Amino acid sequence: MSRNKKICVIAMLAMGIFSLSSFIGLGIAGISVVVGIALFFINRVLEKNAASDNGLNIIAISKNLKDKSIWLWIVLPLIMNGISITLAAMFLPEFIERVYGRTEFTVSLGTLLLLTLQIAILALGEEIAWRGFFQKQLSKWLPITPTLILTSILFTLGHFTFGNILVVSYDGFFIFINSILYGIVFHKTNNAWISAISHFIANLFAIIFISFL
Template sequence: MESSKKGSAINKIDFIVLSVMALLSLTPLFGAKLSGLSVILGLVYFFVQKRVRKLSPAESGLSIRAIPSAFSKKAIFLWIALPLAADVFSVLLSKWVAPDYLNHVFARSTGIISYDDIAKLLLQVIVLALGEEIAFRVFFQGTLSRYLPAAPAILITSVFFALSHLTFDSPFIMVYDLTFVFLNSVLYGIVFHKTKNGFISTFAHILSNLFGILLIVLR
């Protein structure tokens, strides 16, 4: 009975944390830059509940030892490459329909990362991608997946993930940018769903971000 009550309490806290993360992700809609707090909240709570529930790395969805097993499945390389392909397509298409797209992405990212030091930039890309994947894929999507089928869990997570990246600009540029952020989030979500390992979706996320940064630097 005591164990059941404890599990129920944890589930309620899960719901509260998910709700607060969702609300923080929506703050850019109102001109407030608080969406980064959703990542911090998700990160902190993930490690707290991992300890409270005494989850193994594999059970938590963040296992270094399981990485070789995930990469042994050749199909996963296709899913990892798809966000990169989406980035290439978004940039090529933007040349015709949204010429200021890369400038918009640069403006969106300058408040988070520094382009002055390459070593620092690479570290920031890795840390930020890992943080977002733990918060949004491992915790947010992983928690939703306990109550919903994979598809709606991935889609709901991706809606909030995309909106957390909102930066005001012309309506078309904003929609264009968020569309591809949403698409990439769905692809990261599929990678996580297939591997049950946030390190693999982080790898896909890092590759995508590095490509985007390279294009911004060369623009």
């Protein structure tokens, strides 16, 4: 195994460990995103990837979005958020409180422009880390289906907080499903900008919807 591959494996293991930190009350799961972003750019330099192959091709955004077949996958997470929030409003209002509580310290609901900017930055950061780095590297060793599942399990665990088991399970289920969808978008485009767009519009819709509720 080359030095670069060893570095990537160590970074991926670190991301997994940090994602599990919430289970022991450390609350440092966000460091996994920082590690993923850092290694994405380090690996980009070490492998000397062409812009079209590095998983973050801003030039290809227009081309990717012109592909009508990708739009269903881009919009599906937004639809899933609409379903989860609507069902929760009717049957599980504790879920609404949980999601609001999880986001109120990371985004500002006072200013729409600031809210939009914060959600965009968070979505892009998570997509670079989990799709642009982790999923892309893992797919070199595993077929795409187990790659999507393992990446999404760790992504979901990274959002874990203690609470009512029903609410936690409900929350985790929809985070997992959306992560799979973001992973599919990335797999089809090899562009974290596009999965970040999907992530961004889904999260913005969810937070605005919840704030109205």
